[in-house]
Amino acid sequence: MEKLSLRDCYGETLLNLAREDKRIVALDADLSGSTKTSLLSKEIPERFFDMGVAEADMIGTATGLSLTGFIPFASTFAVFGTGRCYDQIRQSVCISKANVKIVVTHGGITVGEDGATHQMVEDIALMTSLPNMRVFVPADAYQTKSVIEYVAKKEGPFFVRLSREKFPVIYDKDKNFNLLKADILKEGKNLTFIATGLMVFNCLEAAKALKGSGIDAEVINVCSIKPIDKETIISSAKKTGLIVTVEEHSVMNGLGAQVLSAICEEAFVPLLKIGIEDRFGTSGKPDELLKYFGLDPESIAKKAIEFYKRIKK
Amino acid sequence: MEEETKRLKILAYKMRKEIIQMTNKAKSGHPGGSLSCIDILTCLYFNVLRHNPENPEWEERDFFILSKGHASPAFYSVLSYSGYFEKDELKSFRQLNSRLQGHPEKGTLKGVEITTGSLGQGLSIANGIALGLKLKKSTARVYCLLGDGELQEGQLWEAIQSAGHRKIDNLCVILDRNRLQIDGFVEDLKKEEPLEDKLKSFLFNVLRIDGHNFNSILDAFNIASKTRSKPTFIIADTIKGKGVSFMENNVKFHGVPPDDEETETALREIDEELRKMERE
Ligand SMILES: Cc1ncc(C[n+]2csc(CCOP(=O)(O)OP(=O)(O)O)c2C)c(N)n1
Numbered sequence A: 001m002e003k004l005s006l007r008d009c010y011g012e013t014l015l016n017l018a019r020e021d022k023r024i025v026a027l028d029a030d031l032s033g034s035t036k037t038s039l040l041s042k043e044i045p046e047r048f049f050d051m052g053v054a055e056a057d058m059i060g061t062a063t064g065l066s067l068t069g070f071i072p073f074a075s076t077f078a079v080f081g082t083g084r085c086y087d088q089i090r091q092s093v094c095i096s097k098a099n100v101k102i103v104v105t106h107g108g109i110t111v112g113e114d115g116a117t118h119q120m121v122e123d124i125a126l127m128t129s130l131p132n133m134r135v136f137v138p139a140d141a142y143q144t145k146s147v148i149e150y151v152a153k154k155e156g157p158f159f160v161r162l163s164r165e166k167f168p169v170i171y172d173k174d175k176n177f178n179l180l181k182a183d184i185l186k187e188g189k190n191l192t193f194i195a196t197g198l199m200v201f202n203c204l205e206a207a208k209a210l211k212g213s214g215i216d217a218e219v220i221n222v223c224s225i226k227p228i229d230k231e232t233i234i235s236s237a238k239k240t241g242l243i244v245t246v247e248e249h250s251v252m253n254g255l256g257a258q259v260l261s262a263i264c265e266e267a268f269v270p271l272l273k274i275g276i277e278d279r280f281g282t283s284g285k286p287d288e289l290l291k292y293f294g295l296d297p298e299s300i301a302k303k304a305i306e307f308y309k310r311i312k313k
Numbered sequence B: 001m002e003e004e005t006k007r008l009k010i011l012a013y014k015m016r017k018e019i020i021q022m023t024n025k026a027k028s029g030h031p032g033g034s035l036s037c038i039d040i041l042t043c044l045y046f047n048v049l050r051h052n053p054e055n056p057e058w059e060e061r062d063f064f065i066l067s068k069g070h071a072s073p074a075f076y077s078v079l080s081y082s083g084y085f086e087k088d089e090l091k092s093f094r095q096l097n098s099r100l101q102g103h104p105e106k107g108t109l110k111g112v113e114i115t116t117g118s119l120g121q122g123l124s125i126a127n128g129i130a131l132g133l134k135l136k137k138s139t140a141r142v143y144c145l146l147g148d149g150e151l152q153e154g155q156l157w158e159a160i161q162s163a164g165h166r167k168i169d170n171l172c173v174i175l176d177r178n179r180l181q182i183d184g185f186v187e188d189l190k191k192e193e194p195l196e197d198k199l200k201s202f203l204f205n206v207l208r209i210d211g212h213n214f215n216s217i218l219d220a221f222n223i224a225s226k227t228r229s230k231p232t233f234i235i236a237d238t239i240k241g242k243g244v245s246f247m248e249n250n251v252k253f254h255g256v257p258p259d260d261e262e263t264e265t266a267l268r269e270i271d272e273e274l275r276k277m278e279r280e
């Protein structure tokens, strides 16, 4: 199985875009080697601003740059790029509809050894709550490329969540993405997995494991969490009658909550939210942590079977 | 009195009346910190800034960022007197469906470059604009007004560090040093002096002026525009509530408007001052 880094892909795509479009600038907060904005900084130093460990200042400076016609990409880790500067994103970026792109890496628990302080599991909750903000979580490197190209083209605020770990490749290199549409990767009959980010691959794997239990699971990748593609989700819900959402994020207010509120007016379908329960992360290796939090394919499959049996009994 | 400073002073006092009336009518808003900065804003909008109210998004315009967004009554007054919108609209301040929101909002009202009101955020934005202008090889300048209580916000010191480090010399920061915030004297809450030393050590060109002396204000802006490889920080010593005797240095009028009786007295005082000026 081929794995590719979303961060590398971000850095390369951003550099390519910046080569073509002089309006593109990048900002970082002393993590450019990790977020890969360093690729742009080495080749086009005059359009790179390392703001130091000052995330609030970074968001404000990005806003100012956008006001003079530039297209700023501001990057750091998910935890610092949302929580530390939430008010700046709210007041300076979102109320003003400033053309600022916030692309964070190191979302979720697969950050690993750094532990709870660095494992952001509330960023999707924070960002989807903001009016005018749109939220993308790509499922592999090729989708990441498409997302970065898309947000560069579209006017207004965007939040893109990437991860530290490499992701298994799901899509063809040259796939033409319709990013606003939830993507049905596998059709199924009696259960729907709705996932985002790394969990999309894990759900595809879990779906295979369900076959033996007589469950034909549908798998949907929701890359655009806001705006969310209600239509695809509702019709799948009506078709299978059972939904399991899976995310590397708190279950309190993430993908699961968005899906639930998207369908609840039109479909009465039991929904199980799999994710980080109402708690912070902890240190460990990424793979160990996925198992520990029940986000590996086997754990997902097991929970899905239990849920299926309980509801369809 | 010199012609230009006389013109500016008369304008500033006329707008003081607007500030009183707007906040009184809205039964809310921030008159104290508006009265302390109106002389500075008048100098900016009627003498210093290159701007075009008929074409607010004119490519070559200078930028003004009101970081202390609660001084919106002063800001809206200079915008309307400059011609961005009809003076009559000032009456709609803080009403439902008004473009004159409690704190200035970008997109709602022409001439407002960015939304402010959450203190501490304006200078980072001003820095970004100034850096963008430099990248575009524009000669336009950026002005940013801060409050002295606001200066307690950590983000401002991040931005001050950025501006000094990056030698953002197309930037001029003005501090409305009226010594008061909501809970009392700034120096009692958190010692801010020696401000000049602090800001110099952050690599700023620092000027200290009487923020109600029009000649000093204009001179300072002139020096700022000629300063190279350093951003300028003008510490403007001001009086909160300036121009209305019972509001001056009175912390109560930070976020409380004058009642009807106080409004009448205030307007009378300002009119008297205006008559005196016109006689001079
Ligand atoms: C981040 C933030 N915290 C609190 C407030 C509430 N607030 C409004 S004005 C103010 C005091 C500001 O004092 P100063 O900067 O000295 O303003 P001025 O005296 O010029 O009116 C406070 C705390 C706010 N607007 N933003």
Ligand SMILES: [Mg+2]
Pocket (backbone or CB within 6 Å): B033, B147, B148, B149, B176, B177, B178, B179, B180, B181
């Ligand atoms: Mg003050």
